[in-house]
Amino acid sequence: MIFVDLIFCLSIYIEDLVRAKIRSDMLRRYLSFSLIMFLAGCNTSQNNKALFWDDADSLVSKIQGNNIREHMIILADDDMQGREAGTENYDKAADYVINNFKELGIQPLPNNNESYLQPIKFTETRLDLTSPKMSITNGTESVDFAFRDEFIRSGGYGEINEEISAPLVFAGYGIISPEYERDDFSDIEVRDKILVLLSGAPPYFNTAERAYYSSGRVKAETALSKGAVGIVFIRTPVDQKRRAWEKYLPGLGAPGMRWLDDHGKPYQGFQELKGTATMSDTGAKKMFEFSGHDLDGIFAHHEDGGTGSFDMNISAHMSRKSIRREVYSSNVLGFIEGSDEKLKQEYLVYSSHLDHLGVRGDGEDNIYNGAYDNAAGIGAIIEIAKAISTMEVKPKRSIIFAAVTAEEKGLQGSSYFAKNPLVMKKSLIANINIDMPYLGFPVADLHAFGSEHSSLYSAVESATSYLGIQFTPDPLPEEVRFVRSDQFSFVKEGIPAIGLRPGTVSFDPDIDGAKELDNYLKNYYHQPNDDLSLPFSSRGAEGFVRSALLTGLIISDDENRPSWNNNDFFGEKFSPK
Numbered sequence: 001m002i003f004v005d006l007i008f009c010l011s012i013y014i015e016d017l018v019r020a021k022i023r024s025d026m027l028r029r030y031l032s033f034s035l036i037m038f039l040a041g042c043n044t045s046q047n048n049k050a051l052f053w054d055d056a057d058s059l060v061s062k063i064q065g066n067n068i069r070e071h072m073i074i075l076a077d078d079d080m081q082g083r084e085a086g087t088e089n090y091d092k093a094a095d096y097v098i099n100n101f102k103e104l105g106i107q108p109l110p111n112n113n114e115s116y117l118q119p120i121k122f123t124e125t126r127l128d129l130t131s132p133k134m135s136i137t138n139g140t141e142s143v144d145f146a147f148r149d150e151f152i153r154s155g156g157y158g159e160i161n162e163e164i165s166a167p168l169v170f171a172g173y174g175i176i177s178p179e180y181e182r183d184d185f186s187d188i189e190v191r192d193k194i195l196v197l198l199s200g201a202p203p204y205f206n207t208a209e210r211a212y213y214s215s216g217r218v219k220a221e222t223a224l225s226k227g228a229v230g231i232v233f234i235r236t237p238v239d240q241k242r243r244a245w246e247k248y249l250p251g252l253g254a255p256g257m258r259w260l261d262d263h264g265k266p267y268q269g270f271q272e273l274k275g276t277a278t279m280s281d282t283g284a285k286k287m288f289e290f291s292g293h294d295l296d297g298i299f300a301h302h303e304d305g306g307t308g309s310f311d312m313n314i315s316a317h318m319s320r321k322s323i324r325r326e327v328y329s330s331n332v333l334g335f336i337e338g339s340d341e342k343l344k345q346e347y348l349v350y351s352s353h354l355d356h357l358g359v360r361g362d363g364e365d366n367i368y369n370g371a372y373d374n375a376a377g378i379g380a381i382i383e384i385a386k387a388i389s390t391m392e393v394k395p396k397r398s399i400i401f402a403a404v405t406a407e408e409k410g411l412q413g414s415s416y417f418a419k420n421p422l423v424m425k426k427s428l429i430a431n432i433n434i435d436m437p438y439l440g441f442p443v444a445d446l447h448a449f450g451s452e453h454s455s456l457y458s459a460v461e462s463a464t465s466y467l468g469i470q471f472t473p474d475p476l477p478e479e480v481r482f483v484r485s486d487q488f489s490f491v492k493e494g495i496p497a498i499g500l501r502p503g504t505v506s507f508d509p510d511i512d513g514a515k516e517l518d519n520y521l522k523n524y525y526h527q528p529n530d531d532l533s534l535p536f537s538s539r540g541a542e543g544f545v546r547s548a549l550l551t552g553l554i555i556s557d558d559e560n561r562p563s564w565n566n567n568d569f570f571g572e573k574f575s576p577k
């Protein structure tokens with residue numbers, strides 16, 4: 001058996017070489033890659049070699065930088081007014097995606113009444129900026145805090161006019177982690193109290209655990225489970241360095257959104273937490289000084305996590321008014337049916353958020369165009385859909401393309417879809433998410449956030465190695481990006497997922513990619529100037545989007561369904577066996 005297989009494989013390998021009219025600069029790479037594939041293929045059986053590899057060069061060449069750019073030019077135009085979820089401008093962008101789907105022969109999802117839209121009912125909230133008040137008292141004296149300079153908060157999902165008085169209790173990072181045997185609540189009682197918590201998680205936590213436990217939602221869930229009535233966040237020195245306080249201010253009063261469940265309740269609205277705020281660095285200092293506790297001493301220990309927990313012996317009084325309304329916004333969903341009679345019942349999901357921040361403030365340029373966040377991501381999935389739609393033999397599994405709404409409001413569209421996928425939830429086998437790919441230089445590497453948790457890692461590895469793109473680990477684990485985009489909505493439903501992002505290595509030795517990306521993140525990310533005047537590299541875009549295409553094809557054609565690694569943190573948490 002082995003001998004026959006070997007000869008069969010070898011003949012295919014030689015055939016491949018002869019058939020491939022590849023350019024000489026690609027030859028070396030192709031040879032080494034196809035040898036790996038050949039050896040891997042012979043190890044099991046030739047039948048496992050996915051068909052698309054025969055044509056991979058011509059397939060990836062269908063991804064062209066100028067086509068991706070064209071989508072960006074339309075979606076990031078001032079005309080789209082920043083595509084904010086719940087506005088007509090978002091709907092216009094959705095129409096654009098639908099028209100592309102139609103042209104490519106991408107089908108609406110089964111059971112969706114021939115529609116590409118998945119409408120979602122949301123409640124929208126915005127803070128009445130004249131309303132927020134906050135003061136603390138020790139029983140005899142009290143001090144007020146200034147909104148903006150000393151604290152900020154957003155609109156709520158509970159009562160329109162809210163008011164609360166409750167004792168403050170410091171509870172470290174507010175984390176209960178069995179993995180690290182850490183319980184910030186072990187020696188304090190927090191029922192009916194407002195928690196004062198450090199942002200983030202201890203740096204000694206592994207990236208996955210740190211990302212998960214840093215999430216404000218996880219902290220809110222923990223707080224609720226303990227009967228707390230609010231959370232006041234204190235920014236650690238890590239966060240103070242990451243983001244200047246002024247960067248938060250333009251977003252004040254911007255609408256938040258939560259989708260409504262069957263009972264009309266906002267999903268993760270946390271309306272029971274009436275006392276929520278984030279303190280500025282000066283506001284935090286003032287609060288701790290007033291309570292007679294040493295914040296610098298706590299900060300000195302925040303790295304090793306030894307922050308302690310204690311009653312602050314003061315109470316806070318907080319009030320606010322929220323402006324609320326119901327709005328609809330839709331995910332745009334299409335799919336290509338798989339070619340394998342059995343496996344086509346399973347779906348790989350490519351997702352990318354279509355919404356951005358809209359129009360804010362009254363500055364000279366107040367349109368948040370979101371060219372890289374995330375017109376570029378939508379351009380990428382449309383071009384991936386286009387390439388796959390041209391394949392004579394389609395991938396074995398079906399592939400869903402999801403342009404999701406309200407990511408900027410807290411992963412809302414993706415969370416709704418992952419919970420209500422219109423097909424059977426257990427038929428979703430994996431998610432590849434593309435969010436905010438910065439392509440301003442000829443980027444030569446790629447990160448796959450979350451890939452280290454599942455078998456998806458090897459798909460990314462094969463795809464990038466074929467294309468001569470480096471596959472590099474997340475360089476900024478403290479940014480906890482795995483949980484900060486739509487892939488995390490799938491993870492929470494137990495579905496292996498990755499977030500693909502171009503890295504910082506440049507094909508052009510004269511360009512310092514790390515500096516370019518840093519410049520984008522510091523000076524353009526979530527600002528009106530993330531627009532079409534930023535540079536765009538076709539070569540960078542092609543390497544990145546081709547990697548995303550091949551990764552998806554490898555996953556779709558693999559006989560084995562993707563799986564979480566043994567004893568993986570996310571696998572255990574959300575998909576326990």
Ligand SMILES: [Zn+2]
Nearest residue numbers: 373408436526
């Ligand atoms: Zn964003």
